[in-house]
Amino acid sequence: GLGVGALLKETGHVTLDPGFTNTASTTSAITYIDGDAGILRYRGYPIDQLAEKSSFLEVAYLLIHGDLPTHAELENFTDNIRRHTLLDEKFRAFFSAFPRRAHPMAVLSSAVSALSTFYQDSLDPFDAEQVERSSIRLIAKLPTIAAYAYKTSIGQPLLYPDNSLGYVENFLRMTFGLPTEKYEVDPEIVRILDMLFVLHADHEQNCSTSTVRLVGSSHANLFSSISAGVDALFGPLHGGANQAVLEMLEQIHTNGDDVESFVRRVKNKEPGVKLMGFGHRVYKNYDPRAAVVKKATRKALELLGKPDPLLDLAVRLEEVALSDDYFVERKLYPNVDFYTGVIYKAMGFPTNAFTVLFALGRLPGWIAQWREMMSDPSTKIGRPRQVYVGKTERPYVDINSR
Numbered sequence: 493g494l495g496v497g498a499l500l501k502e503t504g505h506v507t508l509d510p511g512f513t514n515t516a517s518t519t520s521a522i523t524y525i526d527g528d529a530g531i532l533r534y535r536g537y538p539i540d541q542l543a544e545k546s547s548f549l550e551v552a553y554l555l556i557h558g559d560l561p562t563h564a565e566l567e568n569f570t571d572n573i574r575r576h577t578l579l580d581e582k583f584r585a586f587f588s589a590f591p592r593r594a595h596p597m598a599v600l601s602s603a604v605s606a607l608s609t610f611y612q613d614s615l616d617p618f619d620a621e622q623v624e625r626s627s628i629r630l631i632a633k634l635p636t637i638a639a640y641a642y643k644t645s646i647g648q649p650l651l652y653p654d655n656s657l658g659y660v661e662n663f664l665r666m667t668f669g670l671p672t673e674k675y676e677v678d679p680e681i682v683r684i685l686d687m688l689f690v691l692h693a694d695h696e697q698n699c700s701t702s703t704v705r706l707v708g709s710s711h712a713n714l715f716s717s718i719s720a721g722v723d724a725l726f727g728p729l730h731g732g733a734n735q736a737v738l739e740m741l742e743q744i745h746t747n748g749d750d751v752e753s754f755v756r757r758v759k760n761k762e763p764g765v766k767l768m769g770f771g772h773r774v775y776k777n778y779d780p781r782a783a784v785v786k787k788a789t790r791k792a793l794e795l796l797g798k799p800d801p802l803l804d805l806a807v808r809l810e811e812v813a814l815s816d817d818y819f820v821e822r823k824l825y826p827n828v829d830f831y832t833g834v835i836y837k838a839m840g841f842p843t844n845a846f847t848v849l850f851a852l853g854r855l856p857g858w859i860a861q862w863r864e865m866m867s868d869p870s871t872k873i874g875r876p877r878q879v880y881v882g883k884t885e886r887p888y889v890d891i892n893s894r
């Protein structure tokens with residue numbers, strides 16, 4: 493009757509699985525991935541259908557509450573978020589404390605952590621009403637924080653949220669608008685960014701989500717747990733890949749668009765040279781999100797009237813890689829980050845803000861996973877074991893004798 497974990501414990505054994513390539517940390521009813529077939533579903537709904545038909549806030553509701561909202565539920569959820577978009581005035585000073593060149597992901601994680609200092613009335617992880625309030629606060633305030641980090645970095649005034657606008661349009665206006673001008677943006681561009689947020693909204697037990705769960709498993713509050721998730725996402729092997737992809741494309745372009753010689757360097761495993769935006773721990777087939785993004789990239793560049801040689805370069809790089817044995821044998825395909833950077837760049841975002849966009853999209857997934865864990869009575873504090881490989885016991889050596 494013992495589970496595998498209990499059985500191993502009983503017999504004094506531990507499993508060693510670096511990188512957790514084959515160890516499930518939890519059961520979950522939120523997101524389903526079949527990496528061999530290239531399938532991704534949130535709460536049972538295929539990602540391509542959600543990307544085409546749903547909105548980001550609808551998907552946030554779906555992930556957190558388990559079902560698609562009715563009209564009334566969505567209205568209520570959206571309205572609640574709209575009423576929480578402001579940051580405390582004292583919070584504005586926070587942004588000016590960082591150097592201009594601060595990476596916005598570092599500012600974002602600090603700011604999310606700092607939210608717990610302002611909202612001490614919603615920190616109890618076991619009070620459902622408080623958890624709901626901190627979830628709403630996070631979803632509402634993250635775009636304001638992201639926009640303020642950007643505005644501060646370029647020395648422009650901070651704009652208050654305009655709550656007559658939709659979630660994504662409000663974010664774009666706070667990012668690119670000026671107090672002296674009326675902000676206008678093509679609704680189709682708003683829709684594309686909304687759709688990109690949908691594609692990023694959850695991805696089961698990835699590095700940042702596992703981090704959110706691990707931190708939360710100590711009963712740390714939601715803001716602290718999400719702040720840790722932002723830090724995990726920062727790394728170039730995870731969310732930071734979208735920034736790394738664009739830098740890679742720019743470098744290849746500057747060096748004369750020699751795709752073949754770059755691919756050769758990747759295959760020779762030159763230190764630090766990887767085909768960024770390619771490969772995935774779980775997908776051993778085309779990432780279904782990458783297929784949607786690829787289509788959207790062309791459309792976005794057309795709408796914005798900003799053709800970009802980096803897109804043609806990315807397409808060629810993909811073609812060369814997908815017909816090369818190195819990538820075929822290892823089942824390396826473009827992941828969600830391969831094309832997003834080209835769209836973000838055309839929209840006007842600086843390269844170092846790309847991973848922040850990923851964080852805005854991933855937020856509902858982090859929240860949903862944290863809440864699922866907290867409401868499961870079988871949850872225990874996350875505490876991996878180790879296999880000790882250090883010195884055996886030896887007597888202390890006095891400093892004069894070393």
Ligand code: ACO
Binds near residue numbers: 733770772
């Ligand atoms: N370029 C070149 N070779 C690669 C790449 C790549 N992007 N990805 C994997 N490989 C190779 C590895 O070198 C390894 O080769 P080997 O068997 O000869 O040693 C083989 O493919 C297996 O790769 P692993 O590193 O063992 O796979 P793992 O599951 O640990 O890593 C990861 C997955 C981190 C995503 C990896 O593919 C990678 O670094 N990709 C580039 C960064 C990236 O795009 N990250 C974003 C991931 S998606 C996301 O977070 C949204």
